[in-house]
Amino acid sequence: MSNTQSPSESPVVAGSSSTSNNNTNRKLPEIDYTKLPAGKELKTKDLPAFKDWRPWDTDKLPVDILLLTVVDCEFLACAHYLKPGFYTSYHEKLGPVYFGEIGEEGQDSLKIALYKSPDKGPIEAAIVVKNTVEVLKPKAAIWVGFCGGLKEDKLKSGDVVISSKLRTYSAEKVTGEGTVDRNIAVPSFKNLLNLVKCADEGWKPPLKDEAELEVKVVKNGVMLSGPKVVDNKKLRAELTERFPDADAIEMEGEGLYAAAHELKMEWVVIKGVSDFADGTKSSSDHWRSFASFMAASVTAHILNNPNTFKNWPHYGGKYKQ
Numbered sequence: 001m002s003n004t005q006s007p008s009e010s011p012v013v014a015g016s017s018s019t020s021n022n023n024t025n026r027k028l029p030e031i032d033y034t035k036l037p038a039g040k041e042l043k044t045k046d047l048p049a050f051k052d053w054r055p056w057d058t059d060k061l062p063v064d065i066l067l068l069t070v071v072d073c074e075f076l077a078c079a080h081y082l083k084p085g086f087y088t089s090y091h092e093k094l095g096p097v098y099f100g101e102i103g104e105e106g107q108d109s110l111k112i113a114l115y116k117s118p119d120k121g122p123i124e125a126a127i128v129v130k131n132t133v134e135v136l137k138p139k140a141a142i143w144v145g146f147c148g149g150l151k152e153d154k155l156k157s158g159d160v161v162i163s164s165k166l167r168t169y170s171a172e173k174v175t176g177e178g179t180v181d182r183n184i185a186v187p188s189f190k191n192l193l194n195l196v197k198c199a200d201e202g203w204k205p206p207l208k209d210e211a212e213l214e215v216k217v218v219k220n221g222v223m224l225s226g227p228k229v230v231d232n233k234k235l236r237a238e239l240t241e242r243f244p245d246a247d248a249i250e251m252e253g254e255g256l257y258a259a260a261h262e263l264k265m266e267w268v269v270i271k272g273v274s275d276f277a278d279g280t281k282s283s284s285d286h287w288r289s290f291a292s293f294m295a296a297s298v299t300a301h302i303l304n305n306p307n308t309f310k311n312w313p314h315y316g317g318k319y320k321q
Contacts, residue, residue, distance in 0.1 A: 025283070025284075028287065028290050029212040029290070030209070031206055031208070032206050032208045033080070033206075038079070038082075039084075047088070047098075048088040053087075053088045056090065056091050061135075063112060063113040063136045064112065064140075064306070064309055064314075065102070065110055065113070065138055065139060065303060066112075066113050066132055066136055067142055068128065068132070068252070068256070069292075070117045070120045071120075071288075072116075074145035078114050078144055082098070082100030082101065082114065083100060083101045083102070083103070086114075094131060096116075097132075107306075110303050110306045110309060112303075115132055117252070122226065122252065122253075124255065125143070125255025125256050125259070126256070128255075129256055133263055133265065137316055139313065139314050140192055140312070141260055141265065142268055143252050143256050143268075144270050144295050145252075145272075146272050147161060147271035148250065148273070148275050149247070149248050149275070150246050150277065154247070155247065157284065157287045157291065158213055158272060158291055159215060159273045159294075160295050161221040161223060161247050161273065163268055164220045164221055165185055165220075165223070166185070166186055167183060167225070167243055167246060168184050169225075170183070170227055171184070186257055188266075191266050192268045195302060196219050197220070198219075202301070203301045221248065222247050223249070223250060223253050223269050224239060224243055224246045224249040225249070225250055225252070225254040227254075230249060231279055231281045232277070232279050233278045236278055248273060250269065270298055271291070273287075274288045275287065
């Protein structure tokens with residue numbers, strides 16, 4: 001999820017809105033759902049009903065990849081890329097977990113667990129990652145969704161940013177002599193870091209008319225991550241001055257990194273740009289679903305060849321029942 005407030009929240013810093021030099025006010029390009037494994041647009045009503053949830057089955061573990069989301073549009077975007085037949089099981093610690101596969105039809109597939117975090121932000125993200133990884137034992141965890149862009153001269157709504165590097169921005173020590181920056185900058189884990197370098201090769205956005213929007217994939221992106229909701233030009237300017245290499249900003253990557261680092265496992269953040277953190281978020285809400293779709297599409301593209309992940313270890317090394 002981006003650093004975007006819900007209707008009940010207020011921006012971190014109040015300020016006047018102004019029109020950004022971006023494409024958020026344009027009509028959304030149409031997605032061609034026939035190009036996706038689902039074959040149609042999935043809505044919440046199309047998800048497995050309670051009565052169809054399956055008993056928890058440890059024989060289905062471990063999964064290969066854990067996909068993490070926060071809000072419905074992020075979750076549904078990922079669900080479109082699971083092969084037909086995905087299902088839900090309930091775990092007493094995790095709640096509902098959606099199990100499915102990603103891969104070319106008629107070929108081997110990766111076993112996927114799709115999970116929706118109960119809340120946004122780095123603390124919740126760290127808890128979710130630790131709990132889900134310890135139960136599902138994936139080879140990698142990928143947080144998918146939408147984010148706020150920080151470079152209007154290089155990015156537009158719908159573009160996808162991959163966190164080859166993640167920076168935190170809120171860790172500071174305030175003393176009588178001033179403020180000491182205690183933020184970190186870390187690369188994504190080694191195998192995924194090498195893999196995402198090729199993320200856009202052969203990838204085509206699932207649009208009815210590809211000429212309608214040229215979707216860019218920033219595969220060497222720098223993602224700012226932290227707990228604040230940023231929707232103000234002044235605060236955004238302060239952040240871009242402190243972190244001039246940052247491409248986008250979101251809220252879950254810091255927690256994903258913290259937990260994955262402790263667990264010693266592969267991780268990366270892949271998110272589409274839905275706004276520019278400039279005081280105009282409410283007018284760009286319609287881009288969240290589209291941005292999430294583009295991020296999910298790039299993620300599925302990366303995961304489409306199971307052989308790539310064949311020798312990657314599951315969490316905890318060799319998995320034992």
